[in-house]
Amino acid sequence: MALLTKRLRAPEAAKYVLLAMLAILFLFPIYSLILASFRPGRDLMRYGITFASLAPDFFSGNNYAALLTGHSGAYPVWYRNSLLLAFFQTVFTLGFSSFVGYGLGVYQFRARNALTLLVLFIMIVPLQILILPLYKLMTTLHTMNTFPGILLPFIVSPFAIFFFRQYAVGIPKDFLDAGRIDGLNEYAIFLRISAPLMTPAFGAMAILVAQQSWNNFLWPLIVVRTGNMFTLTIGLNSLLTPYGNNYDMLIAGSCVASVPIIIVFFFFQKYFISGLSAGGIKG
Amino acid sequence: MKQSLFQSSMRRAPYVFVLPFIISVLVFYLYPIIATIVMSFQDVVPGETRFIGTANYQKMFSEDFSKALGNSFKYTAFTILILIPVPVILAVMLNTHRRRTNAAYRAVLFLPSLVSVVVAGTIFRLMFAYSPRAVINAVIVALGGRATDWVLGGAAQAMFLMVMIAVWRWTGVNIVYFLSGLQSIPSELYEAADMDGARPLRRLFSITLPLLKPTIIFVTTISIFGGFAMFEESFIFWQGQSPNNVGLTMVGLIYKKGFQTGSMGLASAIGIVLMVVIFIVSVIALRSFGFFKRES
Numbered sequence: 001m002a003l004l005t006k007r008l009r010a011p012e013a014a015k016y017v018l019l020a021m022l023a024i025l026f027l028f029p030i031y032s033l034i035l036a037s038f039r040p041g042r043d044l045m046r047y048g049i050t051f052a053s054l055a056p057d058f059f060s061g062n063n064y065a066a067l068l069t070g071h072s073g074a075y076p077v078w079y080r081n082s083l084l085l086a087f088f089q090t091v092f093t094l095g096f097s098s099f100v101g102y103g104l105g106v107y108q109f110r111a112r113n114a115l116t117l118l119v120l121f122i123m124i125v126p127l128q129i130l131i132l133p134l135y136k137l138m139t140t141l142h143t144m145n146t147f148p149g150i151l152l153p154f155i156v157s158p159f160a161i162f163f164f165r166q167y168a169v170g171i172p173k174d175f176l177d178a179g180r181i182d183g184l185n186e187y188a189i190f191l192r193i194s195a196p197l198m199t200p201a202f203g204a205m206a207i208l209v210a211q212q213s214w215n216n217f218l219w220p221l222i223v224v225r226t227g228n229m230f231t232l233t234i235g236l237n238s239l240l241t242p243y244g245n246n247y248d249m250l251i252a253g254s255c256v257a258s259v260p261i262i263i264v265f266f267f268f269q270k271y272f273i274s275g276l277s278a279g280g281i282k283g
Numbered sequence: 284m285k286q287s288l289f290q291s292s293m294r295r296a297p298y299v300f301v302l303p304f305i306i307s308v309l310v311f312y313l314y315p316i317i318a319t320i321v322m323s324f325q326d327v328v329p330g331e332t333r334f335i336g337t338a339n340y341q342k343m344f345s346e347d348f349s350k351a352l353g354n355s356f357k358y359t360a361f362t363i364l365i366l367i368p369v370p371v372i373l374a375v376m377l378n379t380h381r382r383r384t385n386a387a388y389r390a391v392l393f394l395p396s397l398v399s400v401v402v403a404g405t406i407f408r409l410m411f412a413y414s415p416r417a418v419i420n421a422v423i424v425a426l427g428g429r430a431t432d433w434v435l436g437g438a439a440q441a442m443f444l445m446v447m448i449a450v451w452r453w454t455g456v457n458i459v460y461f462l463s464g465l466q467s468i469p470s471e472l473y474e475a476a477d478m479d480g481a482r483p484l485r486r487l488f489s490i491t492l493p494l495l496k497p498t499i500i501f502v503t504t505i506s507i508f509g510g511f512a513m514f515e516e517s518f519i520f521w522q523g524q525s526p527n528n529v530g531l532t533m534v535g536l537i538y539k540k541g542f543q544t545g546s547m548g549l550a551s552a553i554g555i556v557l558m559v560v561i562f563i564v565s566v567i568a569l570r571s572f573g574f575f576k577r578e579s
Contacts, residue, residue: 048412103300
């Protein structure tokens, strides 16, 4: 037996050496971005990230100061817009999707299976293909260059609906009947009994939706027209000019833009994972 | 009286619950799909839109189109070739009893998927800068190679950049998918294999991979959708203006024709063709997995 464990140890060690190397490789870009954010943008523009620039010996807060003052204070505006959009997107998408998903999961009614299939079908239609008619629709609704214009197409998320549906299927019927006996109508049962039971599902989807909203790029690129409506992704992208004269703001801005989502990840890792895993399980 | 009120509430309630979905499907999916089909047969000019038959489809097959289709195909193929086997192997490595260590590695590999494409593109631009001092070129020079112009140097370099950024961002996500698939495999199977004296490689091919197949099919399918819908990874490097269209993808072409050139009708026709391409490719992929065969 002792011999056996010894023989197993060598490949085990090799495995963790390999994983450690891979982890370093994957962290390297983030590490180098953080260090680069403390260096003058013109060096970065000329040489890119060099091994010399990776030594943690040069720290200047100038780039971060430029975030507050550069482009006449544009960055804080982008940040505020992204925060507001992520907040409203999460509230609306979770509200609607949980409502629908619950309806599909709990009730037996004639259109149930057809609608569930429709949810799955909608999931596979890439929104990227529908940008042209959606653009025309937003023009007709006069929602171009507005928050509702950015939010609307994502408010009912097929993935979130499906996730809530799967969760709602598992709610014991006795709980709902107990509510009915107490004289609650179906919507009060949803709000007071079922929604609290679905808290983990809300957690997982809140994180997924907020992250998607925070990093959304193609759709805001089409809807947003003026600087005061820029989101972080659109604003940072506008700094990516061929002349590279905005690298001070770009690098520091990229770091600050990534901070909230990384913090949220470390506190709610479990929810990130369960939100994603739901997709993998159904196969 | 009260009883019947409840019953009518219960009968109506399901439909009230699904109403937001029905409305949003009609407005944000069904209408746009139909509008795309209609627009693909039109010359869309503000003020005067007229039907021009299949003209959009006839003039669509330009040099741009074959470049874009080729790039999207290659990108999808390369990302699948890397982003299925590598994460499967890593997930198998991480699916052991050392929970804490494994969770830490999983978190680190997952981290890149959290940053936005724009941020990722910024980092990759700086790491893959043309200067021989920039980290990637510095390594190449140290190994005796020559500094490469990654962003503007040519088709192979451009594809490499786009695939690398996808690998960096999606490896961790796919690991999570595969880990959740692995955890649904009953451990009794492995115990039985151990009793039969099966070696690790044998266990991988006889138990793990067959039982992981549903997850592999799922990840392949979403990779096909994602690969052909790719736009942002290319846009952040070239802002839609890559030399010789080395970074042009199908969605990039739709964006270019629809928003930059203003040919909405033509762009819609390309969108329809893209939908058909995605459909055909995923059906072929699913068939090759035996997805449509009835389980015996």
